[in-house]
Amino acid sequence: MSSSRQPFSASDLDRIRAATFVRRVELHNQLGSTNDLALQRAARDTLETPWLVLAERQTRGRGRGSNRWWSAEGSLTFSLVLDTSPSGQAPGPRPQVALAAGLAVCLAIDRQLPDHRPALKWPNDVYLQGRKVCGILIEVPHGKRSRMVIGVGVNVNNSFARAPVEQRRIAVSMRDVTHRWQPRTEVLIELLRQLESLLGTLQSDLPRMIQRCRDYCMLQGKIVQCHSGGRQVQGRCRGMDHDGALVLETDAGVHRCVSGECSLADP
Numbered sequence: 303m304s305s306s307r308q309p310f311s312a313s314d315l316d317r318i319r320a321a322t323f324v325r326r327v328e329l330h331n332q333l334g335s336t337n338d339l340a341l342q343r344a345a346r347d348t349l350e351t352p353w354l355v356l357a358e359r360q361t362r363g364r365g366r367g368s369n370r371w372w373s374a375e376g377s378l379t380f381s382l383v384l385d386t387s388p389s390g391q392a393p394g395p396r397p398q399v400a401l402a403a404g405l406a407v408c409l410a411i412d413r414q415l416p417d418h419r420p421a422l423k424w425p426n427d428v429y430l431q432g433r434k435v436c437g438i439l440i441e442v443p444h445g446k447r448s449r450m451v452i453g454v455g456v457n458v459n460n461s462f463a464r465a466p467v468e469q470r471r472i473a474v475s476m477r478d479v480t481h482r483w484q485p486r487t488e489v490l491i492e493l494l495r496q497l498e499s500l501l502g503t504l505q506s507d508l509p510r511m512i513q514r515c516r517d518y519c520m521l522q523g524k525i526v527q528c529h530s531g532g533r534q535v536q537g538r539c540r541g542m543d544h545d546g547a548l549v550l551e552t553d554a555g556v557h558r559c560v561s562g563e564c565s566l567a568d569p
């Protein structure tokens with residue numbers, strides 16, 4: 303069996319449940335989108351959370367906006383349903399939970415690849431060697447505002463080495479940078495543990511969590527375009543504010559991006 307084709311086993315699922323805060327795991331060989339199924343699950347009143355939907359392959363993976371998420375064999379694609387009520391796992395404001403998810407991926411990759419420093423592109427894209435290694439799509443189910451779905455795609459063993467040149471320029475996998483197969487279960491377990499811990503820190507010590515995000519921020523000092531609420535603002539990134547907002551110094555003064563998406567003006 304080729305090393306990118308090592309599927310999750312029943313014992314991997316047992317380990318995920320035993321080692322993390324996840325209560326239930328469902329594994330699918332193929333799904334359209336793990337987020338689509340997780341949004342359906344999230345509508346059930348009796349769902350035990352955190353509920354994990356894991357897929358070996360997605361055929362219609364979704365990215366933010368109208369983007370698609372290409373998840374070939376060997377990538378890690380999952381969606382986690384969390385309870386956002388005051389007694390749930392993710393009671394914090396959505397933009398901060400989004401940051402916690404991105405930081406959790408950075409910390410998990412850092413643990414797995416100590417020689418390759420990941421970087422966080424606010425709010426929650428993760429980059430390795432200047433190319434995107436992980437994307438996160440957070441959604442709230444219609445009519446169920448007490449739940450949240452965090453969809454995560456990490457390029458673990460899906461190599462871009464033979465991908466078209468435009469893709470190779472922007473995307474990379476953990477395997478591409480190390481030239482070694484990487485254990486997806488370990489990456490997933492570490493990511494979930496970090497996420498649980500950060501969701502706690504977000505409640506108990508927000509400045510500490512924001513400081514850790516700043517440590518990984520790849521936009522600091524760069525000219526950045528931020529799209530938020532139908533508006534586009536360009537300015538030099540002056541880091542993250544106390545609440546996680548991205549601070550841009552623009553011609554018209556200081557602008558705070560609380561949520562949205564951004565790109566480097568001159569990548």
Ligand code: BTN
Pocket residue numbers: 334335336337338360362363364365366369371373379380381427436437438439453454455456
């Ligand atoms: C982005 O960078 O635009 C976000 C990409 C999110 C991809 C993940 S893969 C698992 C989950 N299911 C989806 O359909 N999308 C998310």
